[in-house]
Amino acid sequence: MITASPRRVRRTGQAGAAYGLLWVFLLLNLAIVELMLAHPATPAHNTLTTIGRVLGLHLAFVMALQLLLIARLPFLDRRIGPDKLTQWHRWTGFALFWLVLLHPTFVLLGYSQPGRIPILSEIPVLARQMPVLLGMIAAGLIGVVAVTSVRAARKRVPYEVWHAIHLLVYVVVGLGVIHQVYEGSAFKTNNFTQAYWWGLWAFAIGALLTGRLLLPLARNLRHRLRVAAVVAESGDVVSVHVTGRNLHKLHARAGQFFLWRFPGHNRWWQANPWSLSAAPDGRSLRLTAKAIGRTSAGLRELPVGTRVFAEGPYGAFTAVARTRQDTLLIAGGIGITPIRALFEDETLSGDIVVLYRVRTPADAVLLGELRNLAGLRHARLHVLTGRTSADNRPFSPEGLRGLVPDITERDVFVCGPAPMTTEVLRSLKALRVPARQRHAELFRLAA
Structure with a gap:
């Protein structure tokens, strides 16, 4: 290509x-x-x-x-x-x-x-x-x-x-x-x-x-958000589709997240930061979450029509932060959600490479959507599987350079478990990818 x-x-x-x-x-x-x-x-x-x-x-x-x-x-x-x-x-x-x-x-x-x-x-x-x-x-x-x-x-x-x-x-x-x-x-x-x-x-x-x-x-009060659909993506991952009025006026961008509450289904103080897993189109929003805590596990039981109270959109993990024409998107586990939304963002032009790290192919959430987007955008998608070991370290400096030889000429967006994100950022620094080209979403949210 x-x-x-x-x-x-x-x-x-x-x-x-x-x-x-x-x-x-x-x-x-x-x-x-x-x-x-x-x-x-x-x-x-x-x-x-x-x-x-x-x-x-x-x-x-x-x-x-x-x-x-x-x-x-x-x-x-x-x-x-x-x-x-x-x-x-x-x-x-x-x-x-x-x-x-x-x-x-x-x-x-x-x-x-x-x-x-x-x-x-x-x-x-x-x-x-x-x-x-x-x-x-x-x-x-x-x-x-x-x-x-x-x-x-x-x-x-x-x-x-x-x-x-x-x-x-x-x-x-x-x-x-x-x-x-x-x-x-x-x-x-x-x-x-x-x-x-x-x-x-x-x-x-x-x-x-x-x-x-x-x-x-x-x-x-302006947008009156409601649950439109609940879709099981896998045994422990679910997507919630939310609709409302005039959602284009929210000015949400791919890569951002909201603090989500579901009054009547959860207690009012139970608010969780979940990213948009699809680029907002002005008509609906989609979040995708893994069942880790009680609130995320309960999303599967959300009735259609449930009221939604969302704070946001929050975050600077968007295409606005780019400094280069070409992009590398790196995700681990459920960290794929903001990466998948960015992948769909039409303002993310140039050559795109996606690295998706999971334990097994069965753990790759939204993989079908990623493959469709890769075909539409003429992008390269690498699903990296297996346990990390001396022979399998895709996010080491050598591993990253082998997968993406021109990595220093790209903006790099990374989201995933904290240890993986830390390793990627350390490797990017070792490869001398400028700080202005390194973008990470760690969800280190203040109260």
């Missing part, structure tokens, strides 16, 4: 602009916070309480930043993507956890120092003050969320349970705001600092309410 010579695709620079905006916002606000600390409204009792105050103000700022990162605002989500935003979320989460530990510790040390009172004895004394007690409760809840977010715990907790626990964040926000109203002093220097501080929090809470509540509600 004659393939088109590698050509560059004009980059939009959207991701760079979004990153730049994030950094400007972060640095500018940090500078203002430091200026506020230089001129507090009231002096601290001693050096230890001064440190506690500094840590407390930074704690409140990091919490406001965290709200913006989990707000899922379309501007950031479609340019940076949930995976990268979740990395920021994890970094700020670590900072939040340590600030929650250190802020009250230094405050307690500061109050116990003059009378040489044991620090543990100071806790019940301060807890009698309602604003301080609310702060203590918020700190405890943050600890619960942090513990369940550790990778070792996260692997053992079902997604639905993890998601429900993370709803405690909203309780923490409420308690934190009340605590600041009564205990804040660094931002009460003058009217300007108070206006700035509460403006920052109003912006963060407003962004959260808009992205997580108002926008999804408006979209679902």
